[in-house]
Amino acid sequence: FAEMQVLGDATRVHARDRPGAVAFEFEGRITSFAQLDAHVNQVANALIAAGLKPGDRIAYVGKNSDHYFELFIGATKAGVVMVPVGWRLAGPEIAFIVNNAEAKLLFVGPELVDLARANIGELGRGRTLIAMEPGSNWPTFEAWRDAHPATAPHFSPAPSDVAIQLYTSGTTGHPKGAMLTHSNLLEGRRLGERHPMPWNEWGPDDVSLVAMPVAHIGGTGWGLIGLVNGARGVVAREFDPLKVLDYIEKDRVSKMFMVPAALQIVVRQPRSREVDYSRLKYILYGASPIPLDLLRECIELFGCGFCQQYGMTETTGTIVYLPPEDHDPAGTPRMRAAGLPMPGVEIRVVDTEGRELPRGEVGEVSTRSYANMTGYWRLDDATAATIAADGWLRTGDAGYMDEDGYLYIHDRVKDMIISGGENVYPAEVESAVYGHPAVAEVAVIGVPDEKWGEAVKAVVVPKPGASIDAEDIIAFARSRIAAFKAPKSVDVIAALPRNASGKILRRELRAPYWADRARQVN
Ligand code: ATP
Ligand code: MG
Structure with a gap:
């Protein structure tokens, strides 16, 4: 890693040392490290030829693709900052980010072409649009890229240069553009080398599944970890539980990162009982709290190592990790922890x-x-x-x-409920209620209450065919956590509002109850 000061060094070093090894696999398209290194140079030269200057922004709005990573690394070789935008956002939300970032070029995935057309007034303003795949009348990415030489550009970014501007998930309000540098993205790898942690060690046979959206650190950051370590990256266009099971079995995935909401969908597939997990070494999970029962279910099903990750966009992802050895399903209290600081944190x-x-x-x-x-x-x-x-x-x-x-x-801090002077944290209550046999999903919020100030309310999604008895849910929670933390009331809802990172939007659930008054948060 000593040779890897900036992201472009990663493709160059692997292309030199293992040119024929597979860097990315995407829907049958295989890219070797040698090809990847040539492509990123072409992208850098194309951006320079288009007149972009170091510090300029480009935006990518699309589902996951190997080409997204080419575009990202290539942009950094020209000093251009990548801004990936969540494809699940609505037109005006996408326009907000693209305009906020002042992106000069906009790269559009095939699924987003219609949306981009419908919002062309906002999105097309003074910028070139490029289609990631053929099928529209815009120039296509491959043709644009391949019109330029594969020689390294005459520009060297510094490790302290901003490489990517990742917008926060927008769970608590407007998304904010967190600026991350090459060293933000690479330094953790170097420290990992000095402090080896088995879940974080990679060999030439490792296969990494990139199934979380690249507009979030959990997608882009995870994709980079595999790339920098020379792993074969299997890129999933989007999260699809049955395809995840296929990738694990057929592509021999050895490591993957997944948010708890995605893991829950995977373990609920009947097909998940029939899959051979012998190649899977580690599942890294995090980005939101995980209910203990779900974690136990996962450990039992996959039988591999588990490692929790805690962090945020603003910290380039993981800063705290719960090591595999603290995942004893017999239930040490440690399994409730987010874990230990990463070396250097x-x-x-x-x-x-x-x-x-x-x-x-x-x-x-x-x-x-x-x-x-x-x-x-x-x-x-x-x-x-x-x-x-x-x-x-x-x-x-x-x-x-x-x-x-x-x-x-x-x-x-903003989701903490103050009920009768006691602090109640929704995630703990959710974890308790989640184990009830009739409950598929649950979110806990504070609602205004004359007596308690705020009262704990559980909003639950029933399992198919199950009916919800509020008193029974409350009694169940009381058997697992202190009475003051247990819900005082239960609402039933068809589905929880979540954002693309699978995070529950508690502010949306709270809003109707607080419509006529301000909620005090510290
Ligand atoms: P916004 O900042 O726009 O409101 P966001 O905070 O959800 O959105 P992210 O940066 O994607 O945006 O998420 C970081 C947050 O996710 C953390 O601050 C924390 O609340 C939560 N989180 C991350 N990892 C874990 C974990 N292992 N356990 C519990 N919560 C986690
Ligand atoms: Mg945040």
Whole structure:
């Protein structure tokens, strides 16, 4: 890794050392490292020929594709910043990000061409549109790329240059453009080499499944980890549980990252009982809290190593990990933890004034490391409110650290419910209710209450054919957690509102109850 200072070094080094090895596999299209390295140079030269300058932005709106990674690495070789935009967003939301980033070129996946056309007034303004696949009358990516030479461009980005601008998931409000540098993206790999962790070690036979959307750090970051380590990356256009099972069996996937909501869909497929998981070494999961019962179900089904990841867009993904050895289904309390800081990462739990709290006390999680973003694009106030002058970044998550240095994430500070003066964290209540046999999914929110200030409410999605008895759910929760944390009421809903990262949009569930008053959050 010493040779890898910027992302473009990764394709160059692997192309030199293992030119014929497969870098990406996407729907039957195979790209070797030699081809990938040539393609990224072509992309860089094409961007330079189009007049783009270092620091300019380009946007990608589409589902996952191997070509997205070519475009991303190629852009960084010209100093151009990639802005991937979530394809599940609505037209105006996509336009907000593309315009906010001031993207010069817009690359559109085939599924998004109609949407781009419908919003062309907003999206086409002064920018060239390029189609990722043939089928529209716009220039296509391959033709555009292949019109330029495969020689390395006359430009060298610095490790401290911004490589990607990733918008936060927008769970708590408007998405914000977190600017991440080459070293943000690469430094963790170098540290990993000095502090080997088996789940994070890669060999030439490793196959990585990239099935989470690339507009989030869990998709792009995971794709890069495999690429930098020279693994074969199997790119899934989108998350499809049956295809995931196929990739595991037929493409011999050895490592994959998945959010809990996706894992839950996979384990509920009857077909999941028939698959051969012997090649699967590790499943990395995270990005939102995981119910304990679901985690146990996964451990039993897949029989591989598990490693939790805690982090955020602003920290280039993982900063805390729960090692495989702490996943004892017999149920050590550790399985509830998010885990230990990654090497080189500092974690502190602080009070509202930013003072460090003693071990065991709940406060806001803050962090300092090589992985912290440089800031939010064009949001100086939000940046200053998030990262202090001394480099400590406030995560907005509530949690505590135990005597052994394990971090436990309760929930977002803003989602904490204050009921009768007691703090209740939705994720803990959700984990308790999730185990009820009639419950498929559950979200917990605070609703206004005369007596308690806020009262805990569970919003549940029943399992197919099951009926929900509120009293029974409440009694079940009370048998597993303290009475003051158990729901006081239960609503039934057909599906939970989630964003593309599978995160529950609790603010949407809360809104009707708080329509006529302001909710106090710290
Ligand atoms: P926005 O910042 O726009 O509201 P977001 O915070 O959901 O959206 P992301 O950066 O994708 O955007 O998500 C980071 C957040 O996800 C963390 O702050 C935390 O709340 C949650 N999270 C990540 N990993 C875990 C984990 N292992 N357990 C519990 N929560 C997690
Ligand atoms: Mg956030």
